[in-house]
Amino acid sequence: MTAQITVTEGGIPHNTLMIYGLVGSIIGIYLTYLNTVTGTQLFSFFGGLGAIAALIWGSSTIKRLCSYGIGTGVPSAGMLAFGSGVIAMLLATKFGIASPIVALVLGFVIGAILGYIANNILAMKIPxxxxxxxELAAVGALVMIGFSAMVTGSFTFSPLSVVQVSALGGTVNSFGASLIGGGLLAAIFMLGSIALQHGFNACLGPSEKQDRTLMLTAEVGFLSMIMVAIFSFAFLGFFALIISIVVSVAGWYYTYAQYIALSKRDAAAWLDSKPIVEAEGH
Incomplete structure (x- = not known):
């Protein structure tokens, strides 16, 4: 038996946010394919924007799930999303141009299996x-494939797993210097999972508001995007790197300013509140 703890009412319905996040993420990731079409790396930053669209969707999902009072489930849901999403993401990158769609589908399938186990075998009984x-597994897969595309300029397996390095006057293929072999995918895992769960984890409570929560998620997403842009220094050209950093910093500055404004708005609503006085002797 579970008891839902109601958070906030109103705002944008979750299913609407899911559609916006899903479509926005897929479009953003696919826009990185313009690198292949144009023979440049200048469109890599779109992968990061696609990842942030997925993070906003995922933040709403975490709020919906964790409103059932599962306590520390907020951060653990973020880790579960990426732990299952990384499987979908890595498998999907073998499907070429269809990789983002396959990542989405595999994420849904893997997540549904894990959700069934949690709900029916572990008997959590959350509706x-x-x-x-x-949804969270799909979000995790999309965020990782989006950030990976931002780093390398591509969302297919070969550019993520092999890069050419100079050696003995020639060039050789290196797995160790790649995004996957060099461990950067693990860093993307952590940056994405923190961004996913932090918004609701920081804003939950009786004064939680949807716009403030989602704005914080976007702000942390752009903060992660700045780090991802720095990762791309090892893979992208100078101009592509500068574009990614400028877009990331501009997005972070805007969302941070908006989050502070929303925080002041909600804090002002409590100015006239009084502390609860407990009766003496209790």
């Missing part, structure tokens, strides 16, 4: 568990 874990 939205299966759908929410399925």
């Amino acid at each position: 939205v568990m299966i759908q929410s874990i399925a």
Whole structure:
């Protein structure tokens, strides 16, 4: 038996946010394919924007799931999303141009299986568990493939796993210097999972508001995007790197300023509140 703890009412319905996040993420990731079409790396930053669209969707999903009072489930949901999403993402990158779509589908399938296990075998009995874990796994897959595309300029397996390095006057293929072999995918895992769970984890409570929570998620997403842009220094050309950094910093500055403004708005609503006085002797 579970008891739902109601958070905020109103705002944009979750299913609407899911559609916006899903479509926005897929479009953003696919726009990085312009690198292949144009023979440049200048469009890599779109992968990061696609990842942030998915993070906003995922933040709403975490709020919906964790409103059932599962306590430390907020950060653990973020880790579960990326732990399952990385499987979908890595498998999907073998499907070429269809990789983002395959990542989305595999994420939903893997997440649904994990959600079923949690709800029916572990007996958590949360009504939205299966759908929410399925969504979070899909979000994790999209965020990682989006940030990976931002770093390398591509979302297919070969550019993520092999790069050419100079050796003995020639060039050789190196796995160790790649995004996957060099461990940068693990860093993307952590940057994405923190951005996913931090918004609701920081804003939950009786005064939680949807716009403030999602704005914080976007702000942390852009902060992660700055780090991802720095990672791309090892893979992209100078101008592509500068574009990614400028877009990331501009996005972070805007969302940070908006989050502070929303925080002041919500804090002002409590100015006239009084502390609860407990009766003496209790």
